Amino acid sequence: MKRHLLSVDDLSREDIERILGRAGSFAEVSGREIKKVPTLRGRTVINLFYEASTRTSSSFELAAKRLSADLVTVKAQGSSVDKGESLKDTVQTLSAYDPAAIVFRSPHVGAAALVGRWTQASVINAGDGKHEHPTQALLDLYTLRRRAGRLEGLSVWIVGDVLHSRVARSNILAFGRMGCRVTVCGPPTLIPRGVASLGCEVRHTLDDLADADVVYVLRMQHERMTGSFVPSLREYAVRYQIDGRRLGSAQLLMHPGPVNRGVELAAEAIDSPQALITNQVESGVVVRMAVLYELLAGGPAPRESEVSPAGGVVESTEPQPA
Amino acid sequence: MSQQAKRAAAASGAGGLDHLLDSAWREPATVLVRGAHLLDPRAGLDRPGDLLVRGGTVAAIGAPASLAAPAEAEVVDAEGLHAFPAFVDPHVHLRVPGREDEEDIETGTRAAAAGGYGAILAMPNTEPVVDSAPVLRSLRERARAEARIPTGFTAAVTVGQLGERLTEMAELADAGAVGFTDDGLPVASAGVMRKALSYQRLAGRCIALHEEDASLSADGAMHEGEVSALLGLAGIPSVSEATMVARDAQLAAYEQARIHVQHVSAGETVEVLERARAAGVEVSAEATPHHLLLTDECVRSLDTNFKMNPPLRSEGDRQALIAGLRSGVLGCIATDHAPHAREEKEEPFELAPMGVTGLETAFAAVHTDLVAPGILELGLVVERMTAGGVPFGLALPGLAKGSAANLCLVDLAAEWEVGEPGYESRSANCGFAGRRLTGRVRMTIAAGAVAYRERSFAIGAV
Numbered sequence: 001m002k003r004h005l006l007s008v009d010d011l012s013r014e015d016i017e018r019i020l021g022r023a024g025s026f027a028e029v030s031g032r033e034i035k036k037v038p039t040l041r042g043r044t045v046i047n048l049f050y051e052a053s054t055r056t057s058s059s060f061e062l063a064a065k066r067l068s069a070d071l072v073t074v075k076a077q078g079s080s081v082d083k084g085e086s087l088k089d090t091v092q093t094l095s096a097y098d099p100a101a102i103v104f105r106s107p108h109v110g111a112a113a114l115v116g117r118w119t120q121a122s123v124i125n126a127g128d129g130k131h132e133h134p135t136q137a138l139l140d141l142y143t144l145r146r147r148a149g150r151l152e153g154l155s156v157w158i159v160g161d162v163l164h165s166r167v168a169r170s171n172i173l174a175f176g177r178m179g180c181r182v183t184v185c186g187p188p189t190l191i192p193r194g195v196a197s198l199g200c201e202v203r204h205t206l207d208d209l210a211d212a213d214v215v216y217v218l219r220m221q222h223e224r225m226t227g228s229f230v231p232s233l234r235e236y237a238v239r240y241q242i243d244g245r246r247l248g249s250a251q252l253l254m255h256p257g258p259v260n261r262g263v264e265l266a267a268e269a270i271d272s273p274q275a276l277i278t279n280q281v282e283s284g285v286v287v288r289m290a291v292l293y294e295l296l297a298g299g300p301a302p303r304e305s306e307v308s309p310a311g312g313v314v315e316s317t318e319p320q321p322a
Numbered sequence: 323m324s325q326q327a328k329r330a331a332a333a334s335g336a337g338g339l340d341h342l343l344d345s346a347w348r349e350p351a352t353v354l355v356r357g358a359h360l361l362d363p364r365a366g367l368d369r370p371g372d373l374l375v376r377g378g379t380v381a382a383i384g385a386p387a388s389l390a391a392p393a394e395a396e397v398v399d400a401e402g403l404h405a406f407p408a409f410v411d412p413h414v415h416l417r418v419p420g421r422e423d424e425e426d427i428e429t430g431t432r433a434a435a436a437g438g439y440g441a442i443l444a445m446p447n448t449e450p451v452v453d454s455a456p457v458l459r460s461l462r463e464r465a466r467a468e469a470r471i472p473t474g475f476t477a478a479v480t481v482g483q484l485g486e487r488l489t490e491m492a493e494l495a496d497a498g499a500v501g502f503t504d505d506g507l508p509v510a511s512a513g514v515m516r517k518a519l520s521y522q523r524l525a526g527r528c529i530a531l532h533e534e535d536a537s538l539s540a541d542g543a544m545h546e547g548e549v550s551a552l553l554g555l556a557g558i559p560s561v562s563e564a565t566m567v568a569r570d571a572q573l574a575a576y577e578q579a580r581i582h583v584q585h586v587s588a589g590e591t592v593e594v595l596e597r598a599r600a601a602g603v604e605v606s607a608e609a610t611p612h613h614l615l616l617t618d619e620c621v622r623s624l625d626t627n628f629k630m631n632p633p634l635r636s637e638g639d640r641q642a643l644i645a646g647l648r649s650g651v652l653g654c655i656a657t658d659h660a661p662h663a664r665e666e667k668e669e670p671f672e673l674a675p676m677g678v679t680g681l682e683t684a685f686a687a688v689h690t691d692l693v694a695p696g697i698l699e700l701g702l703v704v705e706r707m708t709a710g711g712v713p714f715g716l717a718l719p720g721l722a723k724g725s726a727a728n729l730c731l732v733d734l735a736a737e738w739e740v741g742e743p744g745y746e747s748r749s750a751n752c753g754f755a756g757r758r759l760t761g762r763v764r765m766t767i768a769a770g771a772v773a774y775r776e777r778s779f780a781i782g783a784v
Contacts, residue, residue: 088668108670109543109555110624129672130554169554193557194548227540 001294004116004123008134008173015294016178020142022290022298023283029066030286039297040069043100047073048090048115049126050081050106055257056126056135059284060103067289069100087111088118095119100296104128122295133166136256137174139287143279144214147252152179155211158200159240160218160264161190163229167256168218172198183212186240189229205239209246216254217242220264237263244268252276339715340726342498343441343472344465345431348771351727352376354391358400358731362407362721363701373405375727378770383723398765400731407719408440408471408728408768409685410710412530412608413505413584413656415677416473418461420449425661425748427461430681431470433659433747435774437681438730438763440719441711443474446483447506453478453489455497462498471768474500474714479518479529485510488518491525501714503530505584506631508566510536515570519579528606528714530582531570533591534632538562543672545618545633553621555671558633560588567591571598571605582713583607585658587632589642595651606713608656609643611680611687612753616640620753626667626674627753630660647706648698654709657684661749678753683740685732687754689761700734727770736762 002010011019029037045064049057057073064071074094081090087106094102095118102119104112105126112125127133145151156175162168162184172195175182182200184191196202209215220236230236243266247253253275259265270277355373360383362368372389374382382389391397411434417425425433434442444461446452452461458477465473477499481487483506491502502518502525509515509531518529539558544550546557567583571594574581586592586607598605612630617637620628628634646652660677667674680687685707692698708719719728741755766774 086665086668087670088665106670108672109553111670113624114668114670129670130556132554166554169552192551193546193559194551197548198552 001298003295004112004125005134005291005295006113006116006123006125007132008137008170008177011134011177013177016138016141016174019138019287019290019294020145022293023142023286026286026289035066036068037066038068039293040064040067040100043069043296044097045069045071045101045103045292046094046097046099046121047071047103048094048105049074050076050111051127053105053126055281055284056105059281060126060288062285063288063292066285067292069292072097072099087114091115091118095121101292124291124295127166130164130166130169132170134170134174135288135291136167137170138291139280139283140171140216140254140256141174141178142287143276143283144252144254147276147279148213151175154180154213156180156182156214156216157209157212158182158184158216158218159206159242160186161220161229162186162195162218163190163192164221165218169198171216172200176200185209187230187236206246210248212251214252214254215242215247217264219256219258220260233263240264241266242269244272247272247274249274254280257281339474339500340472340717342500343474343716344462345469345472345769346467348769348773350376350378350770351767351772352392352395353767353772354389354395354397355400355405355731356389356397357386358403358405360405360721361701361704363705364718365720365722367721368701373721373729375729375767375770379727380721380723380725380729383721398731402735403731403733403764405721405729405731406438406704407708407721408730408766409438409707410654410716410719411439411442411657411659411681411684412582412654412710412714413610414442414444414659414681415447415661416444417661418448418464419457423748424663427465427468427473428470429746429748430659430661431468431473432774433679433681433745435470435766435768436746436763437683438685438732438766439471439681440728440730440766440768440773441472441474441716443476443500443710443714445503445505446476446478447504451478451483452476453481453483455490455493458494458497458499470773471766474716476501476503476505476530478502479504479509480514483507485514488514488521491518491521491527495525495527499527500716501528501530501582503532503584505530505532508532508534508536512569512573516573516577519573519577519581522577522579528580528582530584530713532584533563533566533570534558535562535566538565542633543629544621545635547618547636549618549621553624555621558631560590560635560639563588563632564590564594568594571595571603574605575601575603580604580713581606585610585613585632585656586643586646586652587613587635587639589639592642592646592651595646599651606653607646607651608654608710609647609652610656610658611684612678614640614643614647614655615687615691616753621671624671626669626671627678627751627755629671629674629676630658630678630753631676644692644697648702653706653712655684655688655703655706656710657681659747661747662751664750667751678751679745679747679749680752682745682747683752683754683759685763686738686759686761687757689734690759694760727767729767730763731765733762733764735760738762
């Protein structure tokens with residue numbers, strides 16, 4: 001595996017299998033009364049979030065703590081970012097604490113890759129703008145495989161605002177890599193030109209939804225109305241909302257959250273036995289434990305500096321700009 | 323001659339506006355170039371020979387080893403080198419006034435000379451904008467102190483480039499504006515554009531256009547296509563450019579005005595230009611080396627040195643630009659040299675400013691990717707590299723006896739790595755950084771004086 005997890009593209013099918021398998025064994029730990037393992041004792045994980053997040057941020061925190069890592073969470077709001085510090089300076093400052101990993105979320109495409117160039121830590125992309133959200137894709141694969149028993153050959157429909165969705169991009173790649181057939185469906189204004197090159201079919205109506213084994217619904221953000229991407233939420237819901245009539249009894253339903261009840265999903269679909277939405281959240285912790293494990297403990301032995309007591313500031317050996 | 327008569331003369335004949343270019347005074351050189359391959363396609367010159375520069379002009383040309391060196395002459399052994407008319411770049415951002423940390427007149431013209439340029443035109447999107455005669459006059463004064471090669475200044479079409487009120491175009495023309503442009507921004511309102519074109523009858527001067535429909539570009543950061551779909555970056559569709567060119571060609575026809583379309587990037591635009599020219603519209607156009615040589619595939623790396631406006635487009639667009647350059651619909655190559663500070667480019671792709679430097683690499687990059695593989699003739703590339711002043715009424719540089727001495731000596735076989743050991747430009751945001759190119763400018767003579775000699779400048783920008 002590579003040093004960073006920036007994109008689903010960084011992962012081979014074998015990498016994904018290994019992470020899902022490891023997540024399964026961490027799930028057993030989670031069932032115990034004491035949920036902690038000592039794997040990352042003495043090592044530091046920094047959660048650096050430049051964008052609001054509930055699920056991703058809290059599940060990474062829990063994952064790091066259950067692996068016994070020392071955890072620092074930095075949110076852009078209230079930090080030196082507010083004082084105009086550049087991303088590069090913030091990353092180099094935090095890197096001086098010698099973290100083993102930086103979990104990074106940003107509203108900008110490619111920002112996690114940039115961070116990876118400026119730090120010796122492993123960087124985990126927890127969402128970079130509309131680009132990718134690879135750990136979401138991994139937890140979706142994990143959740144789906146546990147329920148469906150397999151991934152190979154499944155037909156997955158990703159429905160909604162594909163244009164603005166990093167989850168869609170990572171999941172098209174991830175489902176495809178694991179042998180699923182992927183179809184994206186939504187109004188033409190919310191499907192990016194050229195998306196078929198990612199390896200998916202494109203539909204603009206739900207007419208053939210019966211073909212799907214899995215219906216993966218994306219969040220429809222209210223602010224899309226201002227850009228006239230759809231004429232109204234009402235018209236969107238009439239055409240694309242997944243409700244009890246559209247969702248077949250043998251189909252599974254997924255959604256990355258947070259859900260807009262009554263917009264992209266009807267209440268009866270959310271509450272149906274086919275819905276995996278809460279399972280997805282639950283899987284977040286063990287899958288992120290597995291990702292941290294793979295990057296920090298699965299590879300070669302950690303460097304001396306990384307096993308020194310936390311808090312010891314280590315000089316960066318990165319070449320400094322003149 | 324009255325100002326109006328001067329403008330009329332300038333509009334009618336080539337070469338009329340060269341007096342508007344400014345540079346620092348330099349001792350006219352006496353240089354005997356011995357044994358170079360002299361290539362000036364317009365003069366029908368394509369053979370080895372000697373060339374003597376003296377008193378600001380090409381004093382003599384002759385067969386190899388036929389010219390005697392005057393006593394004061396510097397003799398350059400140019401065996402194995404090519405001599406071309408010096409290049410002319412109609413599209414350079416010198417960043418003065420306002421962003422002297424990125425470029426200034428001295429470094430920008432030094433970079434130009436190192437690229438083989440004998441004249442450049444500077445864009446007015448500075449801080450403040452060049453939209454009044456006092457700003458323009460002060461720039462010209464600085465150029466007379468600092469510029470290594472003749473430099474012309476364009477002025478804005480609208481005050482502050484806000485697209486609302488016309489600048490005092492007649493006064494600006496009298497103060498020496500070589501042309502008008504809101505480059506960096508389109509003139510969004512068709513009504514304002516039409517008035518500017520109509521006013522051209524009074525003010526003269528070519529109007530150069532950055533063509534982009536902002537409602538189509540929106541917050542786009544790259545070409546809209548498969549790569550933008552993969553990266554999740556908002557796209558700038560090619561029709562954002564082509565529709566505006568179609569609009570302005572119609573307006574120019576209606577007002578019988580003359581326009582120049584800057585940095586054409588899309589195949590659709592080439593088609594629109596072909597139709598407009600066939601219909602008799604006076605429209606010229608330029609293409610940049612980066613649009614001729616690179617595509618949106620480069621952006622996969624999210625390297626901000628591939629971020630510019632208009633964006634790098636598809637392979638099909640690139641091929642259309644090459645065809646347009648060959649046919650002459652795209653009459654010249656312009657760099658759109660756009661220096662940016664390092665800290666501004668060291669940001670996520672969406673936040674980084676648009677623009678790349680290009681003066682020092684333009685010829686070598688085009689030579690490496692289009693001439694060496696046999697896609698374009700060397701003579702055609704030299705012709706397009708030297709034609710940048712034509713839309714603005716500047717004289718064409720030439721090697722014929724009696725021409726003003728503007729020429730460069732180029733080693734077509736020399737290989738070099740871009741950015742190694744640095745740049746003459748103050749900025750390093752070059753889209754060809756790290757590439758190995760063949761073709762190296764060894765010497766540039768501009769306005770009769772030596773403006774550049776390889777390795778005579780020890781200062782690197784990096």
